[in-house]
Amino acid sequence: MLTWSRGGFVLLYKRLETGRFRLPRVDADAQSVTLDATQLAMLLDGIDVAEVRRPPAWSPPGRTAL
DSSP states (O other), X not given: OEEEETTEEEEOOOOOSSSOOOOOOOOTTOSOOOOOHHHHHHHHTTOXXXXXOOXXXXXXXXXXXX
């Protein structure tokens, strides 16, 4: 993973002992991939983020979700 931190780029490297990283689908012409903190943590733990489904956000009864 390559990220920017104040004074320059930071390169992070991790190797799984078994298995492999399951990268999310990326368009062929994409130049970057954006993951939130939860997706990044799952990816680094070897979890296939494409198969994970989040439940809809809770909203009080009688109100519609924004």
